[in-house]
Amino acid sequence: MPVVRKALVIGGGFAGTCSAIQMRKAGIEVDLVEIDPGWRSYGAGITLNGATLRALGEVGVLAQIMTQGACCDGVEIFTAHGHKLAELPTPRLAGPDVPGGAGILRPVLARILAEATRSLGTHVRLGCHATSIDQQQDLVEVTLNDGTRGSYDLVVVADGVRSRTRDQIFPGAPKPFYTGQGVWRAVVPRPSEVQRPCLYMGARVKAGVNPVSSTEMYLFLTEDRPTNTHVDDVELLPQLRTLLAEFSAAVPAQVREVLSCESHIVFRPLDALLMPQPWYLGRVVLIGDAAHSSTPHLAAGAGMGVEDAIVLAQELQKAVSLEQALADFQRRRWPRCRLVVENSVRLGEIEQTGGSKEEHANIMRASMMAMAAPY
Numbered sequence: 510m511p512v513v514r515k516a517l518v519i520g521g522g523f524a525g526t527c528s529a530i531q532m533r534k535a536g537i538e539v540d541l542v543e544i545d546p547g548w549r550s551y552g553a554g555i556t557l558n559g560a561t562l563r564a565l566g567e568v569g570v571l572a573q574i575m576t577q578g579a580c581c582d583g584v585e586i587f588t589a590h591g592h593k594l595a596e597l598p599t600p601r602l603a604g605p606d607v608p609g610g611a612g613i614l615r616p617v618l619a620r621i622l623a624e625a626t627r628s629l630g631t632h633v634r635l636g637c638h639a640t641s642i643d644q645q646q647d648l649v650e651v652t653l654n655d656g657t658r659g660s661y662d663l664v665v666v667a668d669g670v671r672s673r674t675r676d677q678i679f680p681g682a683p684k685p686f687y688t689g690q691g692v693w694r695a696v697v698p699r700p701s702e703v704q705r706p707c708l709y710m711g712a713r714v715k716a717g718v719n720p721v722s723s724t725e726m727y728l729f730l731t732e733d734r735p736t737n738t739h740v741d742d743v744e745l746l747p748q749l750r751t752l753l754a755e756f757s758a759a760v761p762a763q764v765r766e767v768l769s770c771e772s773h774i775v776f777r778p779l780d781a782l783l784m785p786q787p788w789y790l791g792r793v794v795l796i797g798d799a800a801h802s803s804t805p806h807l808a809a810g811a812g813m814g815v816e817d818a819i820v821l822a823q824e825l826q827k828a829v830s831l832e833q834a835l836a837d838f839q840r841r842r843w844p845r846c847r848l849v850v851e852n853s854v855r856l857g858e859i860e861q862t863g864g865s866k867e868e869h870a871n872i873m874r875a876s877m878m879a880m881a882a883p884y
């Protein structure tokens with residue numbers, strides 16, 4: 510007898526869609542509710558490291574990512590003036606024929622995962638959220654904002670770092686905290702010399718570009734901001750141009766020239782959160798950013814959520830009880846997700862305090878090795 514026959518996924522981001530996909534493959538009936546009626550994905554591009562590509566391969570969407578994104582090996586690091594400092598390898602974790610990293614536009618990845626979710630038979634309801642979650646001995650009764658009710662063996666909460674559901678299930682849960690940095694992103698045309706991610710180390714800010722298709726790349730720029738201040742839309746373009754002024758290297762200088770109101774410029778203050786164990790209570794479990802949200806220093810946040818989805822479905826298939834499945838899920842996910850959150854936050858602290866470059870490099874190396882290990 511399966512431990513879960515019917516599940517509800519709350520949130521249709523990368524973690525929620527992958528959870529629905531993996532549970533459907535395990536023969537579980539799945540409903541997914543997404544609060545956004547348009548099921549949109551915000552932001553410019555996203556970097557998929559080797560471990561994330563390996564996980565997305567397991568989910569079954571690698572071929573689409575390879576054709577609709579831009580896969581490449583290695584990362585180049587330059588000074589702000591374009592002097593090459595290093596070229597780092599990116600091991601091929603998703604297989605010998607799959608490059609060690611990729612970039613893709615967020616809306617493109619979201620569409621790929623939404624199509625896979627629907628094609629495997631998940632019942633998707635947009636513009637919906639849970640208004641009550643009532644845990645009983647053998648099931649969970651969920652009421653949605655449209656008044657409909659459903660009974661589930663398991664509720665998977667994947668509604669992101671500001672999860673309302675987390676606060677409802679765990680009233681004392683910690684809140685995300687501001688880490689003192691913000692990230693700017695924009696989508697710009699890709700010059701032919703940009704063949705892989707390139708990082709430019711400025712004195713005050715760090716910039717980088719990553720191809721997301723044959724014709725486009727996304728710019729990311731990390732800035733120290735002691736206080737979490739809002740940036741008005743009209744200020745996005747002039748402020749980003751000012752921050753890029755210290756880079757005389759050809760690529761960032763050219764990006765500065767071509768930036769326009771059409772460049773999908775986004776500014777995001779960087780928050781982090783590590784929910785203490787356990788991430789489950791009764792028949793409700795948190796995955797993805799709802800449980801562990803990291804800053805993008807290791808470009809691994811989305812990948813950790815995808816891995817959560819895979820491991821949860823594996824444990825649901827193996828275990829003889831739901832409690833056992835959730836305990837085993839927690840045991841496998843805690844050390845890995847904790848490492849990514851804590852190391853990402855530490856990297857940001859070192860950058861803000863002008864700390865040891867050696868410690869920064871050691872943390873990067875140790876984290877990459879840990880993420881490359883099997884999950």
Ligand SMILES: Cc1cc2nc3c(=O)[nH]c(=O)nc-3n(C[C@H](O)[C@H](O)[C@H](O)COP(=O)(O)OP(=O)(O)OC[C@H]3O[C@@H](n4cnc5c(N)ncnc54)[C@H](O)[C@@H]3O)c2cc1C
Nearest residue numbers: 520522523524544556638668669797798805808809810811
């Ligand atoms: C600036 C920045 C750059 C980043 N860059 C990278 C990167 O390069 N690589 C990488 O791997 N990671 C990166 N990350 C991290 C990555 O974006 C997140 O880890 C990932 O998007 C989290 O996915 P999620 O599905 O858990 O949550 P989300 O993406 O937040 O999705 C949650 C979903 O739930 C929905 N929702 C919210 N509330 C409700 C509700 N009550 N009911 C129903 N639905 C609800 C939302 O509309 C949304 O669709 C970055 C993060 C930031 C901030």
